[in-house]
Amino acid sequence: MASSAYVSAARYGKDNVRVLKTDRDAATGVHTVTEMTVSCLLEGDIDVSYTKGDNSVVVATDSIKNTIFITAKQNPVNPPELFAAILGAHFIDTYSHIHAANVKVITHRWTRMTIRGKPHPHSFLRDGQETRNVEARVSRKDGIAITSGIEGLTVLKSTGSAFHGFVRDEFTTLPETWDRILSTDVDASWKWKPFANVQAVREAVSKFNPAWEEAREITLTRFAEDESASVQNTMYKMCEQILAAVPDTELVIYSLPNKHFFELDLSWHKGIKNTGKDAEVYVPQSNPNGLIKCEVARGSPPTRGSHL
Numbered sequence: 001m002a003s004s005a006y007v008s009a010a011r012y013g014k015d016n017v018r019v020l021k022t023d024r025d026a027a028t029g030v031h032t033v034t035e036m037t038v039s040c041l042l043e044g045d046i047d048v049s050y051t052k053g054d055n056s057v058v059v060a061t062d063s064i065k066n067t068i069f070i071t072a073k074q075n076p077v078n079p080p081e082l083f084a085a086i087l088g089a090h091f092i093d094t095y096s097h098i099h100a101a102n103v104k105v106i107t108h109r110w111t112r113m114t115i116r117g118k119p120h121p122h123s124f125l126r127d128g129q130e131t132r133n134v135e136a137r138v139s140r141k142d143g144i145a146i147t148s149g150i151e152g153l154t155v156l157k158s159t160g161s162a163f164h165g166f167v168r169d170e171f172t173t174l175p176e177t178w179d180r181i182l183s184t185d186v187d188a189s190w191k192w193k194p195f196a197n198v199q200a201v202r203e204a205v206s207k208f209n210p211a212w213e214e215a216r217e218i219t220l221t222r223f224a225e226d227e228s229a230s231v232q233n234t235m236y237k238m239c240e241q242i243l244a245a246v247p248d249t250e251l252v253i254y255s256l257p258n259k260h261f262f263e264l265d266l267s268w269h270k271g272i273k274n275t276g277k278d279a280e281v282y283v284p285q286s287n288p289n290g291l292i293k294c295e296v297a298r299g300s301p302p303t304r305g306s307h308l
């Protein structure tokens, strides 16, 4: 069928590749484990595979999956930023018609058990759904762009959060509050200044784990200690502080659901007081939830695109 249409963008690859790598220290007998879910999508001169059914340009997604396992065997997987860069670079170095690789590495928690008061050499527990995420775009033209992040870190504070002074009009029913429960699933990320190549990522390798630790610590400390005026204001303070603490970043991005807990009037039962300062029993809401996003950059505001 003749058509006046063209491929304006395309990428393909393997998603949800699950990998576990063990590291066994022969001298001490101490093992560490890293479990990852990897996605790797390629871009390049691949249009004919879509338009003509010409598979000569297709590196099979099955081969991409195999490459992920081989790369994990032959290279460190920690920090995930370096692993993602090495994996992505492989594709543009190996296939001249592939011009960019988009790699996402989700690292799941396997925290060492403490048994009889001591760190156990080879047993681990999943202490929460929180993941450490890395997205690397490795491109022939633009080098390596890396964004690191935390997702699924669920937190709650039972006081130290207010929300008042918002628009009141004929659509408003929400009362102002000076003391509420605040809870969210943290999705935070920080975008690094661009890297020229894998060598530049290797030279920065000592920065990635401390940056993740700082971002996590700042998130938790700010959340706990802020006398929150709103989710918006608390998250902005987190962004500012991460930019200050991790100099090689150019942008910090947060996306926070506001997981509501409704007060419950129980006065129908013997006049029980359970609202305002007497509130003890609340009703957690699954939906709808607020969703508050922001992106904070260094310096003063030019006109710029959004990464949200």
Ligand SMILES: O=c1[nH]c(=O)c2[nH]c(=O)[nH]c2[nH]1
Pocket (backbone or CB within 6 Å): 163, 174, 229, 230, 231, 232, 258, 290, 292
């Ligand atoms: O921190 C908040 N920000 C909002 O924008 C908002 N809107 C709302 O109903 N509750 C809240 N809380």
